[in-house]
Amino acid sequence: MCEHCGCHERTKEITLEHKILSENEAIAESNRAHFKAKGIKAINLISSPGSGKTTLLEATIDALAGEIPMAVIEGDPETERDAERIRQKGIPAVQVTTGGACHLDARTVHRAFHQLEENQFKLLFIENVGNLLCPSAFDLGEDLRVVLVSVPEGSDKPAKYPAAFYRADIFLITKIDLLPYFDFDLEEARRLAQELNPRLKIIPLSAKTGEGMSLWLETLKALASQ
Ligand SMILES: Nc1nc2c(ncn2[C@@H]2O[C@H](COP(=O)(O)OP(=O)(O)OP(=O)(O)O)[C@@H](O)[C@H]2O)c(=O)[nH]1
Ligand SMILES: [Mg+2]
Secondary structure, rough: OHHHHHHHHEEEEEEEHHHHHHHHHHHHHHHHHHHHHHHOOEEEEEEEEOOOOHHHHHHHHHHOOOOOOOOEEEOOOOOHHHHHHHOOOOOOOEEOOOOOOOOHHHHHOOOHHHHHOOOOOOOOEEOOOOOOOOOHHHOOOOOEEEEEHHHHHOOHHHOOOOOOHHHOOOOEEEEEHHHHHHOOHHHHHHHHHHHHHHOOOEEEEOOOOOOOOHHHHHHHHHHHHO
């Protein structure tokens, strides 16, 4: 019966998925040890395309450059665009183009990190490939996992994409300058996220106006000083 219903194939798929994830976990642990040995704190940014990850990094660099040395790994299916935006700010950046892959994994981050190693830095930002599904399953060896949802996306996103929230440390609600133009319910977004993960630190902010940025920047300064 199994041969007809396809459940045998599904079992094989699950076994393979499990193997890929446990291999990733092992490399993620080695990344973590590597970062720790060099005194580097890594931050994994996860969101849908266009939620404002690179814009937030640009604003963060403007605020912290000169105070905290930083570097960036950019993950996108194609182009060097985001890495170029970061380099224009005078910060070293490696672009990983994944082709079809919808997430970064620990091995890719390990390779990209080696390309950055000649630089001295304290904070390593890893901008994951834009989507709220695939990146959630892959530990990169980060110290801080940050999930972003922007105001135009809607306040129901935590409920629809719970996996992105379970292992996150910080939930950034971005583009709050747009709140007057959308029916985004800040309290609903907070409540849904906290139901999934009560230890989440939630920071609403706008990288465009600077509103709310201070709490984000203080969090990064505290991380860098650990
Ligand atoms: N109004 C407003 N727009 C913003 C804000 N942050 C980013 N944007 C705009 O949102 C768009 C996407 O921003 P990006 O920073 O490129 O988004 P991203 O998450 O890096 O996108 P991908 O790398 O493609 O996943 C751009 O047009 C930004 O100018 C914000 O705080 N307020
Ligand atoms: Mg980007």
